[in-house]
Amino acid sequence: MKKIVLQGLLMVALFMGVFWGLSMVDWMGLFKVEKIKKASDEKLGRVFWDIVRETEREEKDSVLVQPVQQMLQHLVRSNGLDSTHFHLHLIRQKEVNAFALPGGHLVVHTGLLKNVKSxxxxxxxxxxxxxxVTLDHVMKTLVKEIGVSTLTAITTGGGELAREAVQYLGSAAFSRQLEAAADAQAVAYVTKAKMDPMAMADFLLRMSEDNADLEAYTSWLNTHPAGKERAAEIKALRGTATIQSVPVLSTQAWTKMKAAL
Amino acid sequence: MHPLSTYRPEEHEKEKASNAYLMSLIMFIVGLPLPIVNLIATVVFWLGYRRSSFYVRWHCTQALLLQLSLFFVNSYGFWWTMSILFGDESLSNAYLAYLFTAILFNLSELITTIYTTVETRKGKNIRWWFYAALTDRLCQPRASHNFMTQ
Known part of the structure; x- marks a missing residue:
């Protein structure tokens, strides 16, 4: 029996040894995993953005685009992120919405700009x-919901499938866990950019109060965390520390943007 | 000396013993994405021949034990893959290293099984390191009868 146990342990040790040895090899670099992933993300992002651009009216007025772009760049720089990884697009649309597409495309509706108070x-x-984008939620959700094969078909010309995928991303696309993770990361980003994340909670709370009926209906039906719950979680993450906010946009730029909406 | 080392199996015994390995081989290919399939097939085969002669039972058990160890290796890899595709895990160096380790062990099992299938069919008693000793412990000739003809 002792011999069997010893041989069994040697088998396990052999397996672990091979695993450890192979772990020493940089497979990710060898197979250019990140490079291939980035290329496919960007290709898919271009396809999706082309669809949004075809169906929606892109806002190019610098009075509107510039402040949002400036804010995005401020967040990117403050957090040491790669600015080339994000592509901001402003859409003339009344609906209060913003969503991320693959390849770092961030789509913001003018309706959202109209509703933010600060x-x-x-x-x-x-x-x-x-x-x-940075937590790779977009691609993870797409792979989970529509599958790798469908995504490949989209990059090679799956028009109708791509339209459905864009529609999906533009609506309540992410799971409760992913939304909570994005909120937590956003609190960190905003704090590092010397701004108060409490404003984020206030916005969510205000939006949920404005849509009280819908909120009550969707809070248990939808996989998205309800606005009130998310606001509470953000407040808890923010804590009670005093944050010295540093203004990013000039009062003039902000007022002009609001007036142009 | 092991009782089977001098035993001369009958033609039908050679075929049944060889089929135990062949079955796991076929099911390994058929059920490749699902690691449980080849294990179930080997268990079914083992149950079917549990009243056969000691020679057949012994080889069915050895085949089953190998499938069982691979089942754990493959299951872990399978759920790791699922959590990357549908969960919060990301593709990593550790995952790829595990995948290649599992492939290496599966390949060595595949080659060993093919060899054992062929040799068992010829009537040779192939004993795998560790698995044979474990099989000896689990599968023993029945005392009340002549162990070869049960």
Whole structure:
């Protein structure tokens, strides 16, 4: 019996040894995993963005685009992120929405700009969408919901499938866990950018109160955390520390943007 | 000396013993994405021949034990893959290293099984390191009868 146990342990040791030895090899670099992933993300992002651009009206007015772009760049720089990884697009649309597409494309509706009351609220929304990009939620959700084969078909010309995928990403696409993770990351981004994440919670709370009926209906049906719950979680993450906010946008730029909406 | 080392199996015994390995081989290929399939097939085969002669039972048990160890290796890899595709895990160096380790062990099992299938069919008693000793402990000739003809 002792011999069998010893041989069994040697078998396990052999397996672990081979595993340990192979772990020493940089497979990710050898197979250029990150490079291939980035290329496919970007290709898919271009396909999706082309569909949004075809169906929606892209807002190019610098009075509107510039402040949002400036805020995005501030968040990116403050957190040491790669600015080339994010592509901001403003859409003339009344609906209060912002969403992330593969390849770092961030789509923001003018309806959202109209409803944010401060630059910190805008920063919170942008940081949340940035977090979906950096935490790879977009591709993970797409793979989970529509599958790798469908995504491959989209990159090679699956028009109708791509439209459905964009529609999906533009609506309540992410799971409760992913939304909570994006919120937590957004709090970190906003704090590091010397702004108060409490504004993010306030915005969510205000939006949920404005849509009280819908909120009550969707809070248990939808996989998304309800606005009130998310706001409470953000407040808990923020804690009670005093944050010395540093203004990012000039009052003039902010007022002009609001007036142009 | 092991009782089977001098035993000359009958033609039908050679075929049944060889089929135990062949079955795991076929099911390994058929059920490749699902690690449980080849284990179930070997268990079914083992149950079917549990009243056969000692020679057949012994080889069915050895085949089953090898499938059982691979089942754990493959299951871990299978659930790791699932958590990457549908969960929060990401593709990592550790995952790829595990995948290649599992492939290496599966390949060595595949080669060993093919060899054992062929040799058992010829009537040779192939004993695998560790698995044979464990099989000896689990599968023993029945005392009340002549162990070869049960």
């Amino acid at each position: 630059e910190a609220e805008l920063a919170g929304v942008l940081a949340h969408e940035m977090a979906h």
